[in-house]
Amino acid sequence: MTNALNPQTKLKILELDPWLEPYRYDLEERMRRYYCVKKALLGEVQSLKDFANGHHYFGFHQTEDGWYYREWAPAADALFLIGDFNGWNRESHPLTRKANGVWEIFLPGKNTLPHKSLVKVHVKSQGREFDRIPLYIRRVVQDPENHNFNGQIWAPEKPFEWTDSDFRVDVTKPPLIYETHIGMAQEKCGIGTYKEFEENILPRVKELGYNTIQIMAIMEHAYYGSFGYHVTNFFAASSWFGTPEDLKSLINKAHEMGIAVLMDLVHSHAAKNTAEGINEFDGTDYQFFHSGGLGNHDVWDSKLFNYGKHEVMHFLLSNIKFWIEEYHFDGFRFDGVTSMIYHDHGLGTAFDHYNKYFSMNTHVEAVTYLQLANELIKDIKPNSITIAEDMSGMPGMCLPIEYGGIGFDYRLAMGMPDFWVNTLKRNDHDWDMQALYHELSTCRYMEKRIAYVESHDQALVGDKTFIFRMADKEMYWHMNKGSQNLEIERAVALHKMARLITISLGAEGYLNFMGNEFGHPEWIDFPREGNNWSFKHCRRMWSLADSDYLRYYDLNQFDKAMIHFMSDEGLMGCTPQCLWIDQDRKLIAYRKKDFIFIFNFHPTQSYPDFEIPIHQDAKFKVVLDTDDPKFGGHGRISHDVIYETHRLKMNNDFNGITIYSPTRTAMVLKKV
Structure with missing residues (x-):
């Protein structure tokens, strides 16, 4: 976890890029906001990891005695749990309003909500009534007959057994x-x-x-x-x-x-669907999104989150933690x-x-x-x-x-x-x-x-x-x-x-x-x-x-x-050293570690005696080329020749190699 930052901390980004100095205020404001919002979100909690636990509280949770179901719907007037378990009765199972827009119901009996049973929540808000899919539902299925979507209780008797405890992403290797x-x-x-x-x-x-x-x-x-x-x-x-x-x-x-x-x-956005999605869940257009036009992405035809709202932050950050915890995603x-x-x-x-x-x-x-x-x-x-x-x-x-x-x-x-x-x-x-x-x-x-x-x-x-x-x-x-x-x-x-x-x-x-x-x-x-x-x-x-x-x-x-x-060969990421760029002949050559990359993009011209400055005494051999017959090429590049550096004709001050570069080919040579 990143330590709580002092807003006055000197910004290293300004040292890395001095051209950003005119924008010092903007960057300092970036960090002030980060520091203040994080402090406001955490309160008494020690870390973001402890804060982002919405999925452990909201939604459906089975206990030894029964099921808890909770929702956040601050503008709603009433919520009722409906589903297979109660014959889709829209009045029999009301949720109780708690503090801060939270609603809750407890259903006694461990098997009250069987595995794969279908559920929704009936919402009454501002004179309207509608059936919605629970916000934190972990499975949604489509009815094959009417094509409507329903939430589905997913509680298999035997949980999935992971065997990947030893796996770790090697972040030292390029993805x-x-x-x-x-x-x-x-x-x-x-x-x-x-x-x-x-x-x-x-x-x-x-x-x-x-x-x-x-x-x-x-x-x-x-x-x-x-x-x-x-x-x-x-x-x-x-x-x-x-x-x-x-x-x-x-x-x-x-x-x-x-x-x-x-x-x-x-x-970055969400579906504007109300029947299937989270839009207008509590009857308002501003529960998760900006209200009015500010909440719409007209090109994508979707809704835009209000990231300034702490409850939205809680929802999205909990969502990230959920996918890592529940499904072991690596990023x-x-x-x-x-x-x-x-x-x-x-x-x-x-x-x-x-x-x-x-x-x-x-x-x-x-x-x-x-x-x-x-x-x-x-x-x-x-x-x-x-x-x-x-x-x-x-x-x-x-x-x-x-x-x-x-x-x-x-x-x-x-x-x-x-x-x-x-x-x-x-x-x-x-x-x-x-x-x-x-x-x-x-x-x-x-x-x-x-x-x-x-x-x-x-x-x-x-x-x-x-x-x-x-x-x-x-x-x-x-x-x-x-x-x-x-x-x-x-x-x-x-x-x-x-x-x-x-x-x-x-x-x-x-x-x-x-x-x-x-x-x-x-x-x-x-x-x-x-x-x-x-x-x-x-x-x-x-x-x-x-x-x-x-x-x-x-x-x-x-x-x-x-x-x-x-x-x-560990060739990702290391900085290339440009050896030659020839606009007229469409040639590019560069070095990475002990490898020389040569590209001839010219559509018609091959170069029998292409001289490349290497600036060292060495020998090289082709190890990969795009013209190899096994890759559908014409086999014009030899992998047997050893290219030894020598004084170049074009400039006696340069050491390099002379090599045949066929039209529309690339090759890689390795120092031997």
């Missing part, structure tokens, strides 16, 4: 993240399950070399097509994919395989951080000046919440991982709170995929090598990044995956290895090169969305009315990667080799 969605992870035209993922996909992840999975859509969402981003029930694991025990089994198995499990946490990727920390949600804002970070537009209450959330996570699980989905580059996002930061471990480098998209829109002869090197290698001092070419965002309908932008319809006809096609040749070559330069140019972590590693064709389109509720584009066709006569197989093999190589 190599396989971003996943359980439902679309299977090849069948239907919704995949937790058990199917455990049995079929986890072994793939392990074989590829990824050490972390990041699971989307875990929190319950009434609309499957929302990709899990319109959360309705924050304490319920999505029933679209199976039972709570099934999810626990998946995570337990991942831990047995040495794989960390992150959850895509959606605390979180916080969704929509940019939307949270700016009143305009960062929409249309070019964050090209520090003024954009510190102004009336900054949502300081959200910043405070994120600081407290990060402190809580480390308090509960010191070896956890937290990642911010922030495209703005807010200073201090990934600095320790005591430095004046927000406390995340990593920030998703969201500019990278945007850069790749914009680059592909240009003629290959116009690719900017300086800009490419700068985008992939530059970061704020001491702030760690997760690099990626594409995530699920680029794969969704309305957008295109990296390879589909290049190959488009040619992928339908020419991904067979026996077929010759220039567009496919280009797409396959650049797919490998882009991934290798992105993972290797200094980022401290790497992310790939499932299937993209082998160039999964087309887009992701969830079942909806517009496509006749089809699952055709909402699945992963693993058979493509497993068929050795297809180029998908080659791309999959390269990704596996690349991930293992970067991990085994």
Whole structure:
């Protein structure tokens, strides 16, 4: 736990980045707010870990004598528990109002609420009556006949037995993240399950070399097509994919395989649904959210939390602790951080000046919440991982709170995929090598990044995956290895090169969305009315990667080799030393430790005698290259030649090597 900070503490963030000095007041105010809000929240409690226990009090709790059920509904006039157990009688089981908007009922008898029985709560408020799903319910199921959702008591006689007590995330190793969605992870035209993922996909992840999975859509969402981003029930694991025990089994198995499990946490907004979600639970629009227009995200069509309200803080922080305690998650990727920390949600804002970070537009209450959330996570699980989905580059996002930061471990480098998209829109002869090197290698001092070419965002309908932008319809006809096609040749070559330069140019972590590693064709389109509720584009066709006569197989093999190589050699995160950038010849070369990376992005030119200054006497040998026949290449790069440094012809003052660099290839040489 971070010690309670004195508001006058000298901020190290100002030492790390002197350009922030004009914004000293804003940063000091950031820390004053953090210190004061934390003190107000804790009161007599010793730590955030002791504070964030809402799930241990609210909701349904079984004792030896019966069941307690509690809710927080300050504006309600009356609450009644209804369900299978009382024939859905809306008057027979009233809750009693306690202090501070809390309601409670005790049901005697240990079996009064049997396992899997259905429940709701009937709320009377301000002249209205409505049935709602309990706020802290741990399972929600849909009625197959009327499609309505109900809360479900989940109290199996035999609790799940965890066997992962020895697992710890090795935070000294960079996270190599396989971003996943359980439902679309299977090849069948239907919704995949937790058990199917455990049995079929986890072994793939392990074989590829990824050490972390990041699971989307875990929190319950009434609309499957929302990709899990319109959360309705924050304490319920999505029933679209199976039972709570099934999810626990998946995570337990991942831990047995040495794989960390992150959850895509959606605390940036919530579904506006009233029948299924938490919106207007007590009859008001301001119980959890800002009232009126301030509480609406018009672009996302969702509700916005009021982070200045202590009860909301308690709900959200308890939610974090619940997922760690109950399901053993190893950390979180916080969704929509940019939307949270700016009143305009960062929409249309070019964050090209520090003024954009510190102004009336900054949502300081959200910043405070994120600081407290990060402190809580480390308090509960010191070896956890937290990642911010922030495209703005807010200073201090990934600095320790005591430095004046927000406390995340990593920030998703969201500019990278945007850069790749914009680059592909240009003629290959116009690719900017300086800009490419700068985008992939530059970061704020001491702030760690997760690099990626594409995530699920680029794969969704309305957008295109990296390879589909290049190959488009040619992928339908020419991904067979026996077929010759220039567009496919280009797409396959650049797919490998882009991934290798992105993972290797200094980022401290790497992310790939499932299937993209082998160039999964087309887009992701969830079942909806517009496509006749089809699952055709909402699945992963693993058979493509497993068929050795297809180029998908080659791309999959390269990704596996690349991930293992970067991990085994410890090449993530270390700062690259630029050796050569040639805009005209489209060449980039850099050194990391004892390895030399060489990229030739020129669309037509190969260089038989490319001279690279190394500035030392040494010998090198190629250990990985994108043109290797086993990765679908043409075998133009030798792995047998030993390249010995010598005085270069271009400049006799430089020692270096002379090497053949074929068009559209990348290679890595190791000092021998």
